[in-house]
Amino acid sequence: MSARGGYGDIFAGHQRKKKVPVPTVRAERDLVVEDAASGFCGAVVGFDRSYDGDFVKLEDGRGAVRLFALREAAFLIDGKPVTLVRPTAPAPQPPTRSASGSTRVDNLRARVARTSRIWVEGVHDAALVERVWGHDLRVEGVVVEHLEGLDNLGARLTEFGPGPGARVGVLVDHLVTGSKETQLTTGLGPHVLVTGHPFIDVWQAVRPAAVGIEAWPVVPRGEDWKTGICARLGWGTPQQGWRRVYDAVGSFRDLEPPLIGAVERLIDFVTEPE
Known part of the structure; x- marks a missing residue:
């Protein structure tokens, strides 16, 4: 009697199980998850990054906040393992209005200059x-x-x-x-x-509020207006004052x-x- 015939198949019942894929979930703010290792349960409130990689901030019902590494299958949602990933920032949308308040026209070549x-x-x-x-x-x-x-x-x-x-x-x-x-x-x-x-x-x-003042100072007639303004506001030279105005x-x-x-x-x- 062979060893296989006398004792049966020693590999029976020990077949390697297929690895079940773990779903990936975007860690949107206020998503409630559980850290699989510690059992800490909380809502996503932010992220952090160090030389060790990305971390998610979870806040529990008592206001305690803890950091957890964003690793594969490290969290549970409804008792099932998931891999959290940091959400990507949405692409910035081009403004629909120009600085003058008019409708912005994109991808349009500037027309040939008018005579006017x-x-x-x-x-x-x-x-x-x-x-x-x-x-x-x-x-x-x-x-x-x-x-x-x-x-x-x-x-x-x-x-x-x-x-x-x-x-x-x-x-x-x-x-x-x-x-x-x-x-x-x-x-x-x-x-x-x-x-x-x-x-x-x-x-x-x-507008005065745009440059951070309550009102434009009064400069007496006969005094250079820009020089007088800069002296009264402590803006330095008129060149320095102009930079403040323009940037505002x-x-x-x-x-x-x-x-x-x-x-x-x-x-x-x-x-x-x-």
């Missing part, structure tokens, strides 16, 4: 207009140029020659009744539109309504069909 132009007094005015309306201007093909002072307006208009299809919109600081600015911008013809705001400088058209503007919400309305009218003027 928008002119502003200085480089700071141009920078703030670009900051807020840059997307709109590129979509419409509108170029913004600075005059380096309103006194140059007359000569620039003579050189440019406004006419049908070649309009000029002019943005002016301190455009109030009786001011020098008002006198320089009257009677310029149907192809020139002048709009502006009542503020002494375009800095002042930025992220959208039209950081600007005063008179400036917003003035720029919007100019864009409409230079882009409307004639």
